[in-house]
Amino acid sequence: MNVPEDLRFAESHEWLRADGTVGITDHAQHELTDVVFVDLPEVGKQVAAGQVACVVESVKAASDIYAPVAGTVIAVNEAVRSNPALVNTAPYTEGWLFKLEPKDAAARETLKSPADYRAQIGSL
């Protein structure tokens, strides 16, 4: 499983980039299977860490996606509305979900390092 070095990870399988971009991990998209719909948050929505920020629907089930840190949604990825499969094919690039303005820049440090996340999903 691909776990990029420049990201931090929530235990619930979201990733956070230094610029506040959030998506789900390669492991998560693999577990979810074919993503067919993404319910994105409204721009301007304030979210607490661990709060449901959006919903990703696969053929099989709807899955809540949590905000990895507290903040305000400042952008959403319109491309995944029309092409939800991007979440499967490019979970770390074109398949990103939304961008947060973190309330506290240091909160990022509470998330898992790539090594810790790899250990969590049992992937080397």
Add this chain to the structure above:
Amino acid sequence: MSESNIVLKRTPLHGEHVRLGGKLIGFGGWDMPVQYSGIIDEHHAVRKALGVFDISHMGQFFVEGAGAAAWLNRMLTNNVERLAIGQGQYTLMLNERGGVIDDLLIYRICDDDWLLVVNASMIDEDFAWMQSHLPADVTLVNRSDDFAGLAVQGPKAAAWFDAYVGGKCEAPARNHIVRLDIGGGQTFIARTGYTGEDGFELFCPAASAVQVWNDVLASGAEFGIKPCGLGARDTLRLEMCYPLNGNDLSPERTPIEAGLGFFVDLQKGDFTGRAVLAAQKEHGIERRLVAFKMKGTTPPPRSHYAVYRDGAQIGETCSGGLSPTLAAGIGMAYLPVADATPGTPIEIDIRGRRFTAIVEKKPLRKMKA
């Protein structure tokens, strides 16, 4: 992504699913593949070419004896007397209130020798119910553990069958069953399925399951066969509006309400639940199982979503999902008869937002996308 501590049962093909990279999930107490290459990919393989499913979790009961036909006609809704040797039919087993215990396929193997194929999650309950009604001149045996099952489904199924048996026998006709000595033991092969495509269900001795599975994959290679999981099995059956027991059928709903009156013979004599069904035929029903299709791009509907019409809740969905063929959300719900006419606009509540859907004729798959 939930984990549970329940010990899941494994089919004889479990090792093959792991070897092929199938993604396993708990289903009705069984550890089954939900997908291999992907639900949508597998769905299209079955609609356009060929797919194979492990259906070993399903149950096989054998009923024998001089009184078997008469007894089965009292236990089941359809008329087994209409079956020639080697022929099968879809039928339902009801409680005294006319509610569905299980839906199943029954085949006449010999004059007084019958094979019943029942739902995996209902094996114990069905067996206990039948046993409690068993007369002295009939024997009932649960041989579910002795048999593995494979469903080979798709428009290439007939061509595949000829390749698989190598001219040993002709393919059984629709709803018929043959017994073949193939792949290390006696195997029942029925021309039926749960996908809306042509296809076969094979029931072979559990010990030869791996060999049969690999022979099917090898002989199906030239037809583009793909191993398929329960995810595609569900989207395929939902497009056909085939009911799933536990979702669309329940002890509280009758076959008349479920739109399965075709599989109920009210003329054959008495059977469990008949009085309720006859009254419904005469006086009508309050609710009917309808199919619907979402309008435009929406989240896929799921089971237990509230259904509205003109602002008032009129029911809830019992099945739902994405139709890969129609590229739209589809589902089924028991709705008041006044709201059950095709063309009726309804609304489905998905996470607090209401999305428009239209009641459609069954099966949904016949619609133009």
